[in-house]
Amino acid sequence: MKKVSDFFSLPNRKRILSQSFFFGVIATVGLISNSFSSSSKTYAQAPPVNNTEIKNYAQAVLAMEPARQKAFEEIKKLIGNGEIPKIVCNDSNSINGLPRKAQDIAVNYCTQSQKIVQDNGLGIDRFNKITIELQNDTNLKREVYNTLLRLQQTPDK
Template structure:
């Protein structure tokens, strides 16, 4: 049975859902960023601005990664039935080695797939990492990526 509040607040829920999708995608991107950061060089220079092509490629890569991430998460969750899934970082062997063997295989497969998705969308690991890091501190870029993600999700895929 539907509540009146469900009918009144439906548009607000839609907005909340789209925002939560955005933030889960950005959180996923942060995990992927860790997967591709092979070194932790400190760079004192201001990174060059991100252009629209890079924003579009980044958003496409993140959206393409999300189903694989969710699938891997669900598979690992089924294997680790006794509690919370530990944080898995692709380039941190300790985070993967702490998993059961079958879960390790799933995590490695996901990391490999995510790496290919980034490349297939025209970004290098460095570009993807820099954008993900920049998103954490740049509200303008965050808004641009958010708007691109929304646009891409609304646009029907070509057949």
């Protein structure tokens, strides 16, 4: 029988933090992918995601996360106690509803995220298609999760 303290051991905390991080990243990626999608939403059958794309996708997501957190914190400071609205990069209404300085932060983040995706060897359309696939493919989700963990443990590889 497990003791309560066993649930808070270092390996369990690391696993829980990793899982929480992964699900937070996937939620963030879902929002970001909406930001890059074009107004015409025709999704043909996407080719299978290969190992290189999985690694590139995971690297892009990890590279975007610090910028996302920074932008969120900066916007939060500007808005104060108010609720931060959902910001979708390709929806000018979601950005225009922000105070001017917050708009600049959001636009900068969107531009930076798009560049990160491209710098990691993926086009925006492919990044979005992989994000959509993640929502429907448990095996792909597991592969991306494992890649995220591996990249965090050995960031130079």
